[in-house]
Amino acid sequence: MQHYEGVEKVRLLVVDDDPPIADLVATVARYEGWEAVTAYTGEDALRRAAEFHPDIVVLDLMLPGVDGFGVLDRLRASGTMVPVVFLTARDGVADRVAGLTRGGDDYLVKPFAVEELMARLRTVLRRSAGPSFQRSVLRVGDLTMDEDTREVRRGERLLSLTPTEYEVLRYLMRKSPTVLTKAQILDHVWEYGFGGRSNVVELVVSRLRRKLDETDEGAAGLIHTVRGFGYVLRQAAE
Amino acid sequence: MQHYEGVEKVRLLVVDDDPPIADLVATVARYEGWEAVTAYTGEDALRRAAEFHPDIVVLDLMLPGVDGFGVLDRLRASGTMVPVVFLTARDGVADRVAGLTRGGDDYLVKPFAVEELMARLRTVLRRSAGPSFQRSVLRVGDLTMDEDTREVRRGERLLSLTPTEYEVLRYLMRKSPTVLTKAQILDHVWEYGFGGRSNVVELVVSRLRRKLDETDEGAAGLIHTVRGFGYVLRQAAE
DNA sequence: GGGGAGCTGTCGGGAAGCTGTCGCTCAACT
DNA sequence: AGTTGAGCGACAGCTTCCCGACAGCTCCCC
Structure with missing residues (x-):
């Protein structure tokens, strides 16, 4: 390697x-x-x-x-x-x-x-890998996440995310534009053995959405619900 | 393998x-x-x-x-x-x-x-099979289904399908151009032990047809009925 | 080591969307 | 023309999703 x-x-x-x-x-x-x-x-x-x-x-x-x-x-x-x-x-x-x-x-x-x-x-x-390594920055549309500094921006606007929100968003970004089930998100982002089979994921997504779309009124939602299946992070369309 | x-x-x-x-x-x-x-x-x-x-x-x-x-x-x-x-x-x-x-x-x-x-x-x-695996996209005529993003398109037009419709269509696409009986579709797409002796399949197919052919007026129907036997998904003709 | 602030998950109500049943209508084959 | 299978509108029950309110917890600061 x-x-x-x-x-x-x-x-x-x-x-x-x-x-x-x-x-x-x-x-x-x-x-x-x-x-x-x-x-x-x-x-x-x-x-x-x-x-x-x-x-x-x-x-x-x-x-x-x-x-x-x-x-x-x-x-x-x-x-x-x-x-x-x-x-x-x-x-x-x-x-x-x-x-x-x-x-x-x-x-x-x-x-x-x-x-x-x-x-x-x-x-x-x-x-x-050596001194030549560069920053790892995830990008989906106008959303960017710097994995080194943990800075997340929607366009210019800097978002302030809690640890859980950050992890969920990172997973969504990393897999974008693949649709993920709530179970997948739960299994990847929460500690193994986590009992709560509740609606935590929904809740975090809901909180994330609010932060992502804060200002941009009716503007582009980035996290889409795929009813009966899960969530996707992707730009526009539909 | x-x-x-x-x-x-x-x-x-x-x-x-x-x-x-x-x-x-x-x-x-x-x-x-x-x-x-x-x-x-x-x-x-x-x-x-x-x-x-x-x-x-x-x-x-x-x-x-x-x-x-x-x-x-x-x-x-x-x-x-x-x-x-x-x-x-x-x-x-x-x-x-x-x-x-x-x-x-x-x-x-x-x-x-x-x-x-x-x-x-x-x-x-x-x-x-390795890191080199690529997207799995089904295609029949101008109909495409991306199994990762769950995007289904008729030409450019993006369709919005419910979970059941999606599953039935996937099965039809995967088997195309084979004719499938309603019983086969029922047995594959619904949970084993499903009771409904009804006309669910007909109904879902009907709903699918409407979505597939929405705009393209008299245009090519893709799901064909084989009377007394079942359904096929295939491009035009016959 | 006490108080406060922020984070996380639970509960539950309400809204929206999905699914299957019924039954009538329509089309196809004999 | 009769018979049989297919199509599909309408509806009711159910599932899924969203999110406000709140309580326990942790971590930090004084």
């Missing part, structure tokens, strides 16, 4: 002793077109890293046998500089992790939201 | 403890030209997966003995990356599944409509 948007597939190694979680991450990554391999133990992780040569690693810290730090040490000892994104339970070893997140690495607290994990992975890859 | 539209047949394993359901799915798949094998228990599923090497698996979660998750874990433990689409009863383990498997949106609630299941399977296959 040279450029993660390029021809080559990103190669991801997921290490987590909870198979459903590892599989979840791998599945999502493949959905993005990446190549993903899982390992459920520290030993296995080292073995697979050696033969698979991943471009990036997702590493749970709580592993039976050799723990996450051990895996990291041995990876580094073998000379690889592959960037690592850590997973850790809330109130776990968060402090120690924080110290490790220099040099392109990052970490995430469980349970995480799939979209957030993928966003972090993309950022880390972009950074590690 | 390399490309699911290619020469090789797709190999499908269906796992459901309710034989009629499993057979239903297998039959439809074979009708599509796929190779399909069924299993009614978790143990059987693992055995068959090992020897059959499916390209995709449909897996009911409520199995006697080893349940769906168990099957998945063991499949993964044996190193296979085969994509899985889950089936689950409504309000059953739906939440857990949603959280853990829907990274790629691969589950369906029973009772489902056969066409919807097949559509998901195609999507998953298309996706897992």
Whole structure:
């Protein structure tokens, strides 16, 4: 892999002793077109890293046998500089992790939201790709989102979004002009295991719409409802 | 199998403890030209997966003995990356599944409509075929349907279809220029077990015709009636 | 460590849109 | 001309969507 948007597939190694979680991450990554391999133990992780040569690693810290730090040490000892994104339970070893997140690495607290994990992975890859990396800016019509500064603009007007609104909008923008079901949005933007099968998505969309269309009176709504199916973000028409 | 539209047949394993359901799915798949094998228990599923090497698996979660998750874990433990689409009863383990498997949106609630299941399977296959997958657009004459954006156009004109109309039209387009009976349409588009012994299909077709032919006065009707048999979607003539 | 501000999700009412039933009319084939 | 299948208007019940109001929570500042 040279450029993660390029021809080559990103190669991801997921290490987590909870198979459903590892599989979840791998599945999502493949959905993005990446190549993903899982390992459920520290030993296995080292073995697979050696033969698979991943471009990036997702590493749970709580592993039976050799723990996450051990895996990291041995990876580094073998000379690889592959960037690592850590997973850790809330109130776990968060402090120690924080110290490790220099040099392109990052970490995430469980349970995480799939979209957030993928966003972090993309950022880390972009950074590690070299100094030549450019900003990641999403654009749909006159709506822009700078993923580095988290600035979102409708034309010139700067919007102030809450974290949830930001995530939902990012997902809509990233997938535009594909129609997404509420279930897809829920599953990608909210933490896995989120119980609320309620109308949260509707609500956030409703709030987003209000912010997006604030001034521009009857003007172009950007988020369209596809009744009985879901939502799309796209310019005009219909 | 390399490309699911290619020469090789797709190999499908269906796992459901309710034989009629499993057979239903297998039959439809074979009708599509796929190779399909069924299993009614978790143990059987693992055995068959090992020897059959499916390209995709449909897996009911409520199995006697080893349940769906168990099957998945063991499949993964044996190193296979085969994509899985889950089936689950409504309000059953739906939440857990949603959280853990829907990274790629691969589950369906029973009772489902056969066409919807097949559509998901195609999507998953298309996706897992690599990052180079392109949009899936159906075309018959000047009628086009984009399955990602759900945009349906007659020439330039954008149609606005309800979910049922959309499904019926998709089925007609996919099978065009084959003649389909009302029973076939009913069986594919409506959930299995649908009671309505009525003229729903006629009605939906009627509504579809009106939308398809809206402006183009006496122009080419696309949906033709084959009296005493069923309907076909095709360009003009006859 | 107390108070405040903003964020998130729940509840529920009301509006809009979708779906299937009924039954009459119309068209096609014999 | 009779018979049978298809078309379709009208309607009622149901589902889906939207959004105001509110309460719990977290995080920050003093």
